[in-house]
Amino acid sequence: MKYVKWLFVVLLITSLTSFVGKDKPTGGLNIGDVAPDFSIGTTLKNQKLELKDLKGQYVLINFWASYDAQSRMQNVILNNAIMTSFNKVKFVSVSFDEYQSIFKETIRKDQIASPICFVETKGESSKLFKDYSLNRGFNSYLLDENGVIIAKNISLSQLSSLLN
Template identity: 70%
Template sequence: MRYVKWIFVVLLISSLTSFVEKDKPTGGLNVGDIAPDFEIQTMSAKQSFKADLSELKGKYVLLSFWASYDAQSRMQNASLSNALRSTSRSNVEMVSVSFDEYQSIFEETIRKDQIVTPTCFVETKGESSGLFKKYRLGRGFTNYLLDDNGVIIAKNISAAELSAYLN
């Protein structure tokens, strides 16, 4: 009788886990999708910056979504920014978007990480912003490499992988 109880428990657990889709992507958009257009404007104490994704058609675009409180996305953003600065390719534009809710934290983070400010923006509405929802970032921050037509050709790439794509 004791073995029957254990067999029942194992069957119950295995039947519950069979409903989980194992091949489903973790979140966000996927390779082959067209990146949704967006416009973002950041006002800092020094000047105003504006990025419109549709204006970057014809260039490769690296979109990096991150936040200062997410260590992994922050490190990835800094390493990608450094990799692009060290390359001689001029047809690649990086658009870095932070979802920090405070402008001061964002500015201190980009200063410490030495990110080039004309390509770095902050969405102070954080995770409740339309951009966060449009790119379906609910399961974590990510980055996307877009071709010159705005099609995602790579997702979650490292600085080394970016260098391989560009060469």
């Protein structure tokens, strides 16, 4: 009987400590974080992009891969929206396909504007993949003029309300 009290005390302490620090989302980048800078240079036209060069503009970065149907579909939707309705936003599309031939065929089939579409051929082992904590799934990030994340995994209606 005297051990029952101690058992309850231990259970109470462990349950209270399990809630400490749970108010913040874990892993990945969050709204309010400054987006990590990166440089990427593989496109169909061998253009190079440095994120820091886009400061002063709204930037929508979308990470995807041809083998991930949901991220690929989101890439097409966001590309079409930016090209037709949101011309004050710079769209940067980054694929994590390890083979450039797959990347080229995917953007051709999806009819993505190639100058804004980049491929990271190191795939999931790349520094960019790790910097943006994409191991929890491909994400899109809307950055303000200072490179601060103002939206994550944004929908078209959210994009419209934020930019209008």
